[in-house]
Amino acid sequence: MSFSVPSRRVAALAVAASGLAAVLSGAFAPAATAAPTTTSAATAVVAAKSSWFVDPRTPAQRRAEVAVPRKPAAYRGRVRETRAVYRTRAGALAVPMRFAFGHQVAKGQALTLDGRGLFSGGSNTLTTPAKAQLRRLADSLANASKVRCEGYADYSGPASKARSLARSRAAKVCQRLATVNPGLRTSTVGYGSHRPAVVGGTPRQRQLNRRVVVEMTGTRPAPATPSTPTPPPVPPVPQPQVPGAPVLDHVTGVDQGVYYGFAAPTSDGGSPITGYQVDSGTGWETVQPLLGRSAATACRGACGEDLIYASLTGLTPETTVDLRVRALNGVGAGGPSNSLSATAFGRPSAPTNLTVVGDDGTLTATFGAPEHDGGSEVDSYEISYDGGEHWSSADIDSSAPYTVTKTGLDNGTTYDVRVRASNQWGSGPSASAQALVATVPGAPTLEQPELDGTSAWVVFGRPESDGGTRIISYELSTDGGETWRPFLFTDIEPFVYATTVTGLSYGESYDVQVRAFNDRGRGPASATRTITPVTVPDVPTDVVATASGSTVTIAFEAPSFDGGSEITGYQVKVDDGDWAAAVLDGNQIVLGGQTWGTHVYQVRAVNVVGASPSATSNQVVLTEPTPMAYRSEYYYSGGQVWTYVYYRTVPGALRYEAQLDGGEWLPISVEADWVSEQRGRVDDPVCGATACTGDRTIRVRAVTAAGPGNPGNSLPVTYYILG
Incomplete structure (x- = not known):
């Protein structure tokens, strides 16, 4: 469906045999027509079926129809005709009302009355031109006994209001037809907006939806055919002249052109009018009268009873033209009409x-x-x-x-x-x-960085979303997002990148974050990963070893720097032995059970990273202790034997042992313990319960953590045999 202004070369000219142009319209538009020839009802029906009662649209327009949508308001776009155009609710053809003028409507035929100019505003009040049109329509319904009026509305307002208004408008049309055609029975129905003839566009462009369809549902009996009267004498035929001057009624500016309407001359000069010409200041040219809806558009809802409508198109917007028209017949061109002016309009330029x-x-x-x-x-x-x-x-x-x-x-x-x-x-x-x-990228994924001294190996992944535009690069923060800086990175896997952060300080914590940015800005930061660079502690200092018997005491000063992580302990190594955890006694290490000889000791501190360099002590000489026996007594009494030995003690001894006459080493049971001396008893397994005789000797040795020491001096045993 098109609502564009037709080309002045395209509109068809329909000229009736009587000499009056019949301009028919799908909109509510008037046209000049000749008085209909009186015929019987049956003859009128045949004529209607074979001539005027036809679909006014072209095959291309019918192919362009769309199905009636269930939800018309959902349709968007340019104006489109639906399959309800020029149809009754039941789907029968309903031609434009103007097609019926001069003809008789037959039973089952229907006419469409467009809403443009039919009613005042949004009411159900018929306009004066509408009443005149319905008066003429009543002539075409002279043989009708019953009609049905169907009301429709546009879908731009509430459905209930549209249905009520459509019914009341249909009732007004039927009431008017019954008034001017006594005896005509009518019925009324309102379908509202449920069957639009036009969808899309604007409400102003959908005027065709506000229509009333009149269907003839009953026929009156045909009147008796009157006898043919004797024709009167034929008067002399006058000589034809050129037609009189038309009357230019109005000129209206439209899109890149003007529409105009004019009344036919009151006299055709005795010869049928064959056409019209228009002059806009560039010479006379043929008028192409507008038909159907184009004529309705030209009259814009104020159609006169007997006007002919035409247009001039292809004008430059805002151009003013002066128009006049003249009629043509077989004799020639008649006099020009009056002159009227109008300015062509156009569509807006681009925003x-x-x-x-x-x-x-x-x-x-x-x-x-x-x-x-x-x-x-x-x-x-x-x-x-x-x-x-x-x-x-x-x-x-x-x-x-x-x-x-x-x-x-x-x-x-x-x-x-x-x-x-x-x-x-x-x-x-x-x-x-x-x-x-697009927007900024999402947050990258950040793994826990790996420390290597004062450097960190940082691995991160590309954000799940780039925001809709390419990620340009990334930025790094080591202070929890307070400051950011660009950095170089390398690909290690698809969409996984890595960089090395250097210049970190031992013992200082760093909150590492990464963020991406594109041309829309910087995205949110990744999760925060905290790192604290640490190393092994410094070497302990002032290591001094002191021996006492088989015990060595190692004094030292703790390292001046713990490597950024708390020292968890110390390790000690004797000579070329293995490192062993040391037990601290204050700020010194005490090692018991050291072997005799010359030794050096190494000490190192340990934290979560590892062990510090070691510090070496001075050489320590451990001399093997030798106890000195200075008195011995041998007792035998009542079948019981025992030996006492007196000896001087040595540092670091855990216990003492004695050897009698070079035999096995026997434990000494201490019976008296003085400051630096002891007296012990030795049970002699050789003598048993029998007293030994002859010279005997005894030696004492100390047993330390390092094991038995060297034996001391050999001391004769003094016998005391009691009776």
């Missing part, structure tokens, strides 16, 4: 200064009003996000520059945004701009 900014799932378009409104005020704007494939109304502010925001878009997509302005003549050219919908 100005269009800028489009993309954000997170959002586009914001800003634009100014067009430089030219085409001679008619801009009444709306439309915006498209797919290069003009689909358009939607732009919800704008009250004054320029206008801003329109669209949400719910896909990040990473570049949209072709177009904006156009509309006035009463339609939409003008669009302004266009492209913009990428």
Whole structure:
């Protein structure tokens, strides 16, 4: 369906045999017609079926029809006709009302009365031109006994209101027909907005939805055919002349042209009018009268009873033309009509200064009003996000520059945004701009860095989302996001990167974070990973070893630096032996059971990283202790034998042993312990309960942690045998 102004070369000219042009319209438009020839009802039905009662649309227009949608308001885009155009509710053909003028309507035939100019405003009040049209329609229903009026409405308002208004308007039409055609029975129904003839566009462009369809449902009996009277004498035929001058009724500016309407001359000069010519200041040219809906558009709801409508198109917007018309018959051109002026209008130019900014799932378009409104005020704007494939109304502010925001878009997509302005003549050219919908990247993934002295090996992964545009690079922070710096990194796996952070200080904690950025900005930081560089402690100092018997005491000073981590202990090594954990006694290490000889000791500190360098003590000489026996006594009494020995003690001894006459070493039971001397008893397993005789000797040795020491001097044993 098209609502564009037709070309002045395209509209068809229909001229009746009587010489009056019959301009028929799908809209509510008048046309000049000859008085119908009186025929019988049956003859009228045949004539109607074979001539005037036909679908006015072209095959291409019918192919362009769309199915009646269940939800008309959901349809968007340009105006489209549905399969309800020129149809009754039951689907029967309903031709434009003007087609019936001069003909008789037959039973089962229906007529469509367009809503434009039929009623006043949004009411059910018939206009004066509408009443005149219905009066003429009643002539075409002279043989009707019953009609049915179906009311329809547009879907731009509430459904209940549309249904009520449609029914009341249908009732008004039927009531008017019954008034001017007494005896006509009527029925009324209102279908509201459920069967629109037109979808899409604006409510103003959907006037055809506000229609009333009149269907003839009953026929009156045909009147008796009167006898043919004797014709009167034929008067002499006068000589034909050129036709009289038409009367130019109005000229109206439209989109790139003008519409005009004029009345036929009151006299055809005695010869049928064959056409009309128009002069706009460039010479006379043939008038192409507008038919159907084009004529209705030309009269714009104020159609006169007997006017002919035509147009001049292809004019530059805001061009003013002076028009006059004249009639033609077989004799020639008649006199010109009166002259009227009008200015051609146009559509707006493209909106100005269009800028489009993309954000997170959002586009914001800003634009100014067009430089030219085409001679008619801009009444709306439309915006498209797919290069003009689909358009939607732009919800704008009250004054320029206008801003329109669209949400719910896909990040990473570049949209072709177009904006156009509309006035009463339609939409003008669009302004266009492209913009990428994107946001900042997501947060990278960060693993726990690995320390190597004052360096850290940092591994991180690419964010799950790049925000819709390429990630440019990354930034690093070692102070929990207080400061950031760019850095170089390497690929170690697909979308996994690594870098080395140097210049760290031992013992200082660092909160490491990484973030990505693209051309939209910097994204959020990764999780925080805390690192503290540590190393082994410094070497202990002032290591001094002191021996006492088989015990060595090692004194030292702790390291001046613990490596950044608390010292957890110390280790000691004797000569070339193995390192062993040391037990501290204050700030010194005490080692018992050391072997006799010369030794050196090494000490090192330990923390979570490991052991420090070692410090070596002075040489320590451990002399083997030798106890000195200075008295011995041998007792035998009553069958019991025992030996006492007196000896001087040595440091580090754990116990003492004695050897009698070079035999085995026997334990000494200490019976008296003085400051540096002891007396012990030795049980002699050789003598047993029998006294030994002869010279005997005894030696004493000390047993330390290092084992038995060297034996002391050999001492004779003094015998005391008691009776």
